[in-house]
Amino acid sequence: MAEETKVEEKVEEKTEATAAPAEETKAEEVKPNPLQRTIELTISRKELDARVAKALREKAKKAKFHGFRPGHAPAAMVRAAYGQEIQFDAINALVSAAFVEKVQEGKYHVSGYPDIAPTEGAPENEDTMSFTATFEVFPDVEVPDMKDASVTEYECELTDADVEKTLDVMRKQRATFEKADKTAADGDRVIVDFKGTLDGVAFEGGTAKDYAFALGQGRMLPEFENAIRGMKAGETKTFNLTFPENYPAKNLAGKEVQFEVTLKEVDEEILPALDDKFAKDLGVNDGIDKLKADVKENLQREVTARLEARTKQSAMNALLSVAKFPVPHAAVEEQREALVHDAIENMKAQGINLPNDSIPANAMLDQAEQRVRLGLQISAIVEKEKITSTDEQIKALADNIAKSYEDPKEVVDWYLNNPQHKAELAAVVVENNVVAWILKNAQVKKEPISFENLMGRGQQA
Template sequence: MAEETKVEDKTVEAAEAAAEVKEEVKPNPLERKVEILLDRKEVEKQVAKGLRERGKKARFHGFRPGKAPAAMVAAAYGREVEYDVINKLAIDEYIKKIEEGKYRVSGMPDIAPTEGAPADADKISFTATFEVFPEVTVPDVKDVEVTKYECELTDENVNKTIDVMRKQRATYNPTEKAAADTDEVTVDFKGTLDGEAFAGGTASDYKFILGAGRMLAEFENGIRGMKPGETKTFPVTFPENYPSKELAGKTVEFEATLKAVGEEVLPALDDEFAKSLQIESFEKMKNDVKDNLQREVEARLQARTKQSAMSALLSVSDFPLPHAAVEEQRQALIHDAVEKMKLQGIKLQPQDIPASAMLQEATQRVRLGLEISTLVEKENLQGTDEQVKALAENIAKSYEDPKEVVDWYINNPQHKAELAAVATENNVVDWVLKNAKVKNEKIPFENLMADRA
């Protein structure tokens, strides 16, 4: 008896929980329904016409093509033809209703027979259920804080960049000295795990620059200080996040022979160095480097500021979203992710990705897209031809023939449209900066350039 009581209690709890869940399901404020009435005689007329067309080509055993009795054709194809006719007429009527009501529809409709519709000898009733896009107003951002990022490009930054270019063109002279950072070393090595060689752990005449970080730090420590001809055995512990599961977090032993050391020789910073880079003089090279860095700095600052502005728009956005639009965006993001993984050699199908994946990003993209569209329309923020040309000219500065590049953008409709979209987005960012609370924040050059986002 006590056991029965427990079962009853659990049943009651389950029922109460189900009731609570049911209460939480809110009606979709963007859902709309329209009634579609089809004339039964018109349906029958179209079905008869469709069966006649089928009958002309239909093949039945014992009859020549197109000579089968109408009753036989109707028995074989009647349901299919009726479905096609009703489907076409219902969609045509749905489109008329949408145009009459001036609905801004999101996604495909669900058209089904009207539940509980009274029997009507003359009409067939359907209900089309669909979502519409919400009414979006210009957002109020006056109380929202937006960060405008700044960075000063100094001569030191320019000189360091030139030093990197210089090191990329270094030569290496053979030496008998002990291996040190910046030297090019040639090594034979063999790695073993528990006494057994492991895949990828053996190489001959392997060259790398000591201290450049191309090899594991412990491996470089083992080589540092060795002299040509010297052989040495030392342990190396692989990081926990190492791609190879066999080696991740494991300690192995390497036996290495240093075969040669090359001492770094840097080219002189003069006109000859510039000419090796197809630039007429060192002074011009330095100016070009500065100009290119300045463009890169501005682009990165603009990207960071844009991100802050878009976050500001999202923070004041409060309107319902059509589920269809969000799902369409989510599927697009999943498709892009699958394609990127394919390029990395990872085989993955869209159905392998959880339903919740990409949902937040898809939601934000749809919300931001509707917000921006509203701003562009109501605040007249569409990119102008002058802005598009200015963007093209800025891109063209780093090319040998700037005019040719500008013409390539301006005279190609697709490329021009891409720049117009960028100009429009810039206008939106400027609008946010003009109307929100702006906080200026300086970023060190090194931090800005290290940011891969």
């Protein structure tokens, strides 16, 4: 058992640790932990001796010593070689069993693992050995009073104009360019030669030939783009430019330089027509009206999901504001370690390799504490308000997820016919039902949000 292993480690570590005097701390007062509990454990020396004797006999049957056949070494030799290890294992097994029994008797909801050590100052007893177990318990969490908690429920109306803007973005993503005899303007692709100098000397990275970029997309500094707007192919212009103070190249940050730019070509953006061919190119064979309907349906689904996510976050923040109870340090540390591990793995996925000890010990501590507190509070609400998920709700969630797939029925079956996948959906439904409970019991204010703000970067090309 994992619990027994941890108990063994604590007993093993104890003897020297308790001998060291506690350091006097004056700078910071250590607050008592309201979730800490201490229980006394005793084990029988007679039972311990019996376990040790039995284990030694078993070991003797297989022990190999130089000069003796397996199983024929003297008992004293076996005890000298293995007695201390066997006794230690026997003590830990008996202490672990005593701890489990006491926990069950006291109905403690233990968080983490106990710190078990021989009881300090305990009188010598020829019949028993005494140990002290110190551990944390989970708090008793009540259903909170939400009447003064404030929750924002976000609203957004999807308009035909929003759909048209999205279609325009899709067209821009499939735009082509044609050489044109015109002055350069936003949306055009320009091809330029340029040379930048600082105090008359060309600087690194300031020279290029046949450099292409689209005007108005912010790829170049605003002053650079402003200089090119209105130019025609074949024209050359010289202008001054001051780099921003926070420019990455420190030798150029805040410096005024001079650029000489020759515009070699202007390519005009050609957007595809919004017609049946455009729809077919996107995999919709039923025409442009079907594409528009699909885009609107997908956008509405995305809008609904984002609104629910924002409202859910507001509800959880409100729940945290009334969740006033202590949380076990062990549970917080476990959550913190999980968050740090996930962060390191995410960075590895991006090609950034960091050692496990590169993140400070207190990193993500507040986030971990909030997660533990929120989890305990939600569990209490679910249990005491009898919040569950119904098969109808699980099916509806699966249907909603499946809508964006080519074969919705296959996706629904994948969720509903697999116990693990169905349980995952059920957990989401329960959490959504908790949000509904919060909205029902808290002070709710509705707040409209624009489509652009709701979609954020997701709306950009």
